[in-house]
Amino acid sequence: MEPGLGPVRVFLMHDDNKPRKLRYNLGHRRLLTFGGAYSNHIRAVAEAGARHGIETVGVIRGEEHLPLNPMLARAAACGMTLTYLDRATYRRKHTEEVQARLRARWGADIAILPEGGSNAAAVRGCAELPGEITVPYDVVCCPVGTGGTLAGIAAGLPDGKRALGFAVLKGAGFLEDEVARLQREAYGRTWSNWSVNLDYHFGGYAKSTPVLDAFIAKYRVEGVYVAKMLYGILDLARQGAFPAGTRIVAVVTGRPQPVGP
């Protein structure tokens, strides 16, 4: 097919990717992980811990604010122990030094999951997603934070299909290496059937612009991840970036959005 401005079809596939990333990470008795105060990942770990009888510790960036916001209140209600790291230390959370300190405090036997939950087991969980797509398609699109979801989707694609991720962070050039690193960690190899678009971050993580705000209001989609991907897909389609007739599956990540009045 020739590139052009012909019709592109976009199918929406709802998928809560955080539990999917955790599926193969639940073989531990005790689990420690990291997140910001509004982290979907922290909540998903707390809920999975409650469901599977795993003791969980959530290391939260910054200072404690009481009362807890709804996200952290939910995590605490699931039995997660919340602890806080100042921002400077938090930035170094994945270093040996900080992890040794955390192990000294929380026990040498505690399994440590990276922020956002992206590790080899998470990639293997996300690789199951393409097998659940029920329509004919050419490209799978997803929003990208830490890259684990994209790494897994690409690894799980049948031959001839492609994955396209939309970075929601500003300055996310590191994702090229990071997605490949995650695939290598999970499978000992990389794939070349994916790419990351860096042009639709709208100012950075959880940032927005009037244009994106209007898009969110019009389509009533989640604003941190999903809106940026969908805006990107529609904008690229308008520019003729996809061959005419391309069938796109857009993965609408996260929980179903409550549709308000």
Ligand SMILES: *Cc1c(COP(=O)(O)O)cnc(C)c1O
């Ligand atoms: C975490 C998250 C993502 C990004 O997943 P990564 O594997 O970190 O790239 C996308 N959408 C939602 C709703 C998320 O919570």
